[in-house]
């Protein structure tokens with residue numbers, strides 16, 4: 001069955017990244033160099049070809065872009081400077097926008113005005129909620145300190161309201177992400193007319209999802225072990241923080257100052273260090289531009305780093321000001337913290353860079369589903 | 385005949401010969417043979433001291449024959465003949481025995497190789513005894529030149545020769561000068577105007593006092609030989625004009641391949657499937673429109689149409705890849721938002737600036753699609769109404785491994801460059817040969833690409849093989865230089881070792897006339913015998929072996945010489 005080429009698709013794709021992929025003359029060096037490319041799932045050359053030819057369906061049903069962890073080996077060996085590594089990155093951005101049914105992802109990735117504008121809008125809404133919303137609802141904060149000399153933070157940010165908001169946000173973001181993953185599943189596995197995957201295979205391969213999410217073995221295989229470690233540290237810190245803040249907020253945001261070795265504070269410190277370390281590596285890398293993987297920075301790469309850094313620093317400051325009994329400073333930084341955190345989660349997780357957290361492990365899972373796909377029995381087959 | 389006094393010289397060729405042949409033994413063996421005055425061996429006979437050895441001996445020992453046992457005569461026969469001449473004896477009183485290519489290099493047993501060397505040297509000694517002095521011959525060169533074909537190569541050669549003050553007769557079949565280039569808009573790789581390039585050249589030729597242009601004229605028959613050719617042409621059906629000239633240049637160019645025979649492309653069926661030549665017409669007219677009068681939104685360019693395919697032509701046309709890229713730039717300039725598809729089999733960008741031109745083109749929003757020339761050609765089909773285009777190309781794309789559909793409104797076929805169909809007439813008239821692809825054959829593919837095996841006849845431009853303008857022009861100037869050189873000399877050397885007919889033996893059967901590849905023999909009706917024109921004769925010897933009466937003597941290859949040589953080979957074993 002022949003497929004239609006779409007010349008205009010390339011121009012669309014160009015908006016998602018940096019680089020000139022026309023330069024590629026298909027020598028295949030990149031695929032030979034790639035430590036993650038494997039039989040049946042060859043990349044990046046083949047993906048460059050699909051891109052050049054505008055084979056939309058073939059690109060959308062690809063798992064390969066998610067199997068690339070951007071070590072940059074391909075880019076540094078390409079004889080034509082075609083920048084295959086950045087191409088894979090751009091394809092990930094494109095795919096994120098394709099999985100997203102709201103169309104917002106595409107807007108965020110291709111328009112800086114949209115992305116930064118939305119972040120600012122949400123930030124302003126958060127500030128308004130704190131300065132006008134809460135007082136209007138009858139909440140008023142106190143500058144009195146607790147018996148331990150700490151700030152009465154729950155008087156400023158009532159725990160049940162913040163918790164309810166957290167849950168609401170988690171449900172919206174989770175719902176969007178799940179629906180996008182289902183669309184990803186549909187495009188990669190379901191839409192394939194000729195093959196199907198049995199239910200049993202779905203169950204049997206499920207462990208891969210969990211394993212890849214928590215250990216990220218592919219990253220370790222592709223890269224310098226230092227990056228695997230810093231990335232893993234960052235990812236685990238982020239996940240812990242996310243779970244603690246959404247699921248266990250009343251346990252986490254206490255007025256009582258617990259001893260430093262208490263699990264509440266220990267987990268918080270671990271997550272903070274993990275995030276800080278990972279961020280430091282990424283930011284210095286992008287600034288030094290020595291490693292190929294950090295050579296090109298899309299707006300979305302920087303935004304993500306800056307916002308996460310701001311969140312972490314304001315979080316640390318809140319913690320310090322609260323313990324040392326500085327109520328105004330605590331409250332001001334609480335507002336700033338939320339004004340950065342909320343847009344970051346609402347925009348980055350379902351629509352932008354953060355979504356890779358979910359797509360990557362799912363892609364490995366889908367890859368193995370694909371490997372075990374069997375030909376679908378069609379009517380024509382049974383007649384013959 | 386004076387008593388032969390032969391000097392024999394055995395060369396070591398460093399270790400090339402001496403390693404497998406005992407040169408000392410060979411020298412000693414032949415020393416005592418009758419007529420051998422002196423026999424020596426030396427490390428490098430071809431070196432200056434080696435040649436001096438011969439020259440001194442000739443003078444000192446009053447030698448009148450020389451034999452050198454060394455490499456192939458193709459390499460050094462001329463060297464030793466010249467040495468003989470310097471010492472004052474006729475160069476044809478020399479014979480060479482090849483004991484390297486035919487002996488030391490191909491054998492592994494030293495004793496047997498040495499014996500073989502002795503046989504070969506003895507044969508040369510026996511033969512050289514019967515050598516006769518031959519005199520070098522020259523013919524005068526008529527300073528006028530005939531050029532057939534008024535394309536860029538013919539025009540360039542004409543100007544080059546005419547500017548040197550010599551007469552040129554330029555014969556052009558069509559009604560205008562300029563050839564293919566006259567029909568082009570731009571040229572690759574600089575995208576400069578073809579018209580601005582060719583027009584002044586045509587003008588200069590038209591106005592040149594030393595060039596006579598004959599339009600709508602063809603050459604039917606040429607008689608004569610190098611330096612002295614003749615033809616009669618009739619201009620506009622009028623009385624024949626007789627032309628005389630000393631050299632000929634063939635520059636009859638190429639013609640486009642007719643893609644009708646490739647069913648996949650439906651060339652006649654779909655009016656918007658056009659050849660590169662037809663596309664040039666559109667470009668010259670200034671508008672790229674489909675037959676419906678609309679600007680095409682999708683343009684495909686298919687490479688290698690009729691080229692590099694055993695079914696049509698196996699050779700590569702060399703210019704169509706770059707011409708296709710030229711069209712890419714032109715389509716992009718005229719239709720900024722059109723989709724352009726380059727459907728190619730291999731991208732050949734061998735020339736100066738060509739790879740850069742290719743790299744530049746990749747940035748012009750083109751979709752390059754590769755097909756396998758040997759497996760499956762793209763197929764052009766009618767599109768459905770829902771396809772939103774005029775035609776659909778179906779093809780197996782090689783680099784992605786996908787079968788794809790390409791929407792198109794106009795398809796440009798990069799057709800092969802074929803030889804002219806009337807080329808046989810020209811070939812017969814000027815006495816050159818054609819290769820399997822109907823291109824003119826040059827004298828030597830590397831070392832003599834513009835001359836032919838017929839003296840005074842040169843081939844330039846695309847009639848010799850597909851090439852671009854710079855290569856055509858380079859050949860034109862090269863041929864002009866060769867001809868001007870001959871004119872400056874005033875005469876050219878011709879073959880010495882020709883055939884001649886012994887009229888007493890000839891029975892007039894005319895067998896020889898039929899076999900001579902150079903049309904050198906004619907029949908003398910009065911005396912009822914054949915006669916060889918010794919200017920045309922190349923000394924190939926064919927007639928000599930064909931003559932049933934043994935009436936033909938080939939100089940330097942007489943029966944006596946050959947039989948003595950054979951006796952010599954046999955005598956020692």
Ligand SMILES: Cc1cc2nc3c(=O)[nH]c(=O)nc-3n(C[C@H](O)[C@H](O)[C@H](O)COP(=O)(O)OP(=O)(O)OC[C@H]3O[C@@H](n4cnc5c(N)ncnc54)[C@H](O)[C@@H]3O)c2cc1C
Pocket residue numbers: 532533534535536537538555556557558560561562563564565568570571572573601602603635636637638639660661703704707710801804806810844845846847851852853854856
């Ligand atoms: C589609 C296409 C595009 C090209 N574009 C370029 C380009 O951009 N740049 C470039 O460098 N090269 C280009 N070329 C190559 C270029 O056309 C040739 O190199 C050039 O035309 C060769 O010139 P020529 O004089 O050998 O032959 P021609 O141009 O073919 O001229 C031959 C002349 O001889 C005449 N003739 C033929 N038979 C006889 C006869 N029997 N008696 C008398 N006259 C006769 C013909 O009428 C013609 O006038 C292109 C070729 C093609 C096919």
Ligand code: SF4
Pocket residue numbers: 023024025026027028029030031045048074077078079080081082083084
């Ligand atoms: S991206 Fe570079 S290395 Fe890879 S196939 Fe293309 S030219 Fe070769």
Ligand code: SF4
Pocket residue numbers: 030033034035036037043044067068069070071072073074075084085088222
């Ligand atoms: S960046 Fe690394 S993992 Fe990604 S395609 Fe290139 S070589 Fe493979």
Ligand code: SF4
Pocket residue numbers: 687688689691692699700701702703704705706729730731732798
């Ligand atoms: S020059 Fe290019 S298009 Fe022409 S025959 Fe050769 S490979 Fe084919």
Ligand code: SF4
Pocket residue numbers: 885889890891892893894895896897913914930931932933934935936
């Ligand atoms: S083949 Fe011999 S005999 Fe016959 S015509 Fe020629 S020269 Fe005379």
Ligand code: SF4
Pocket residue numbers: 882883899900901902903904905916920921922923924925926927928938
């Ligand atoms: S020797 Fe050859 S070229 Fe000369 S007349 Fe005989 S056949 Fe012709």
